[in-house]
Amino acid sequence: MASTTRFDxxxxxxxxxxxxxxxxxxxxxxxxxxxxxARRGVSSLTPSxxxxxxxxxxxxxxxxxxxxxxxEITHKRDP
Numbered sequence: 536m537a538s539t540t541r542f543d544x545x546x547x548x549x550x551x552x553x554x555x556x557x558x559x560x561x562x563x564x565x566x567x568x569x570x571x572x573a574r575r576g577v578s579s580l581t582p583s584x585x586x587x588x589x590x591x592x593x594x595x596x597x598x599x600x601x602x603x604x605x606x607e608i609t610h611k612r613d614p
Contacts, residue, residue, distance in 0.1 A: 564589045 569585045
């Protein structure tokens with residue numbers, strides 16, 4: 536059985552299983568957002584609020600990336 540050590544950082548638990556960190560980009564971004572908000576005195580958002588904001592940011596960035604790629608393809612087709 537893998538040993539589990541927990542470190543709490545801005546209400547986000549990061550688990551290290553058998554020496555390997557199980558982190559996702561979303562979890563890292565959520566932690567960064569929570570830290571930045573706390574530095575600015577914003578304490579009214581819950582960890583799930585921060586996670587929802589990060590999810591929406593990722594969705595919007597994906598949409599923007601797809602839109603820019605489509606625009607680039609369209610411009611390459613035009614003489």
